[in-house]
Structures are given as structure tokens and as C-alpha cells.
Amino acid sequence: MKPVKVLILIGSDSDAPVMSGALQVLEELGVPAEMTVASAHRSPSRVERLVSEAPDRGVQVFIAAAGAAAHLGGVIAARTTRPVIGVPIDSSPLAGFDALLSTVQMPPGIPVATVSVGKAGATNAAVLAAQIVALSDRAVAAALVAYKEKLAAKVEDAARRVEGSGTGAT
Ligand code: RP5
16 A cells, blocks of 8 residues: 555545546645545444554545545544544535534544635645645745745736736725
């Protein structure tokens, strides 16, 4: 098994299109990551095995993404002392509100750091995971500075476009 610093578990392969965004961001930031499917409800022993093998692989942070009655983050957090970031997926008729509450409302002592619902959450989970990795990795820390500079540059571009179109107030 190849070493990874961030392990992304998704509750279903139907979550993959949303969570592939997290993998892309982690790749851009130079963080070795892997994504696989493991369901807290349908394959609890697979979740348990992946979490117990993770320290030997170098995993520092878990990202858990699931929709509906989303327990994946909490189940992972119950089995590890490493940080767990939860992404509520908007895959149910309740558009992720159910997954948001299931993921964020952990009882005291077993935190799941819950980010935004859906695609924005996938990006934010990756950036937050990289920020944790960056505490002991200067290359990732530098990549994060460059990432933020790129975001700011996009705003500058957008501002110039809006001002140039004549619709921007100055
Ligand atoms: C959750 O149920 C999964 O994370 C997914 O978001 C949702 C639907 O899963 P599938 O029925 O598409 O496998 O456990």
C-alpha cells in the first residue's frame, strides 16, 4: 500500500463526483492522498479496517464524506485520535441538511470538523486537511500560501472585469 497523508472515505461511489474535487485540491497542494468507498452502515468492518491500517500508512488526517443519515465521520472519529474532517453530501431529498446535522452534531469528546455541504465542502476539507499537514511540512505550507495568493489574484481579475464592464461602482 502506498503511503498517504490524507485518507478520504466516501459513503458511496455516488459521492465520488463531488469528492473528486478534494483530491484535485490535495494534489495541487502536494499532499499525498487517496480516496476509497467505505460505508458506516453498509460496510462497518471495512471502515474499521481502513482506519486501523491508516497509521502505518502515514495517514495524518481523515476526510469523511457521506449523505443522508451520515455517520461516517463519527464512526471514524470513534476509532482514531487523528483529526477527522466531515463533508456533508447533498445526495438525499433533504439536499444535505440531514447529512449536515448528522455530521456536525457530534456529542462532546468525539469531534468531526464539519465543513460546508457539497462541492464547496470538498474543497474546504482538502484545504483544511492540507493546513493540518502543513504544520509539519514546509512544502505544503508554501503551497498553501501560493493557493491563497491565487484566490486573491482571481478576485483582482474579477474586480477589473466588473469595473471595465461599466457595471461596477467605484
Ligand atoms: C450515503 O447515502 C452515501 O454517502 C450517499 O451520499 C447516500 C446515497 O448512497 P447510494 O444509495 O447512492 O449508494 O450513505
